[in-house]
Amino acid sequence: MRELDSFVHEAKGNSLLLENLIKQYEFYILKCATKACHRYITKSDDEWSISLLAFTQAVETYAFDKGSFLPFAELVIRRRLIDYAKSQGKYNFEVFVDPIVFDVEPEEDVGDVSIRMAVAEQVSKQDKGDLKLEIEDVNVRFSDYGFSFFELTDCSPHAAKTKKACAKAVNYMLQNPILISDLRNSKQLPLKIIEKNTHIPRKILERHRKYIIAAIEILSGGYPYLAEYLRYIREEKEE
Numbered sequence: 001m002r003e004l005d006s007f008v009h010e011a012k013g014n015s016l017l018l019e020n021l022i023k024q025y026e027f028y029i030l031k032c033a034t035k036a037c038h039r040y041i042t043k044s045d046d047e048w049s050i051s052l053l054a055f056t057q058a059v060e061t062y063a064f065d066k067g068s069f070l071p072f073a074e075l076v077i078r079r080r081l082i083d084y085a086k087s088q089g090k091y092n093f094e095v096f097v098d099p100i101v102f103d104v105e106p107e108e109d110v111g112d113v114s115i116r117m118a119v120a121e122q123v124s125k126q127d128k129g130d131l132k133l134e135i136e137d138v139n140v141r142f143s144d145y146g147f148s149f150f151e152l153t154d155c156s157p158h159a160a161k162t163k164k165a166c167a168k169a170v171n172y173m174l175q176n177p178i179l180i181s182d183l184r185n186s187k188q189l190p191l192k193i194i195e196k197n198t199h200i201p202r203k204i205l206e207r208h209r210k211y212i213i214a215a216i217e218i219l220s221g222g223y224p225y226l227a228e229y230l231r232y233i234r235e236e237k238e239e
Helices: 003-011 013-025 026-037 046-061 070-086 108-126 129-143 148-153 162-173 177-186 189-200 202-207 210-218 225-236
Strands: none
Touching: 003 013, 003 026, 003 177, 026 046, 026 070, 026 189, 046 070, 046 225, 070 129, 108 202, 108 210, 129 177, 129 210, 129 225, 162 177, 162 189, 162 202, 162 210, 162 225, 202 210, 210 225
16 A cells, blocks of 8 residues: 555665656656646756755655655645745745634633734744745645645634543544554544543544644644644643
């Protein structure tokens, strides 16, 4: 099932295997570049060289337990092309960031309010491109599960009791890397296992499935700005 992922792991530090891998996936690299740049990219473009280097970097930094290689490679290529476009003054995309995407009801405590204020402030800063980049990256990952970042507003927990239950479910998954690996392979949240080990009602897990998956991906990935929305989950674990 994951022959390519295993091959990529073997290609680390092996120039011959890496060269063969690149030749085999030249079309994929070009496709990723074209998608990221919103125009047709050929091998004569600077973006090709950047994408090639990004693909190589993806091979060298890929971790088998983090999921499939190709989506990861696409994210790395996209990031490098965006960095290049920004350096050339070509970077001008806008992603509307609503600080209430992971929001809670007004009844929640002051700590949550301060978190929302911190995130809102981060969004308004001049370097907000980093946050936008995180959203673009994580949105690609969410698409594998059949939902988008902006759908989270509708499935986020509001009541304090439900928030606590979701945090418990997320922390249970974060403490079990094997379950996270299975989640990324199957794209299915292990509801039965979580229910059995946390005693969280199945109904809550099903209703907030997207939110729980999103929190797992954000807190186990490299998304420091988005993680601010979910700080309460880490704090719940420390109590």
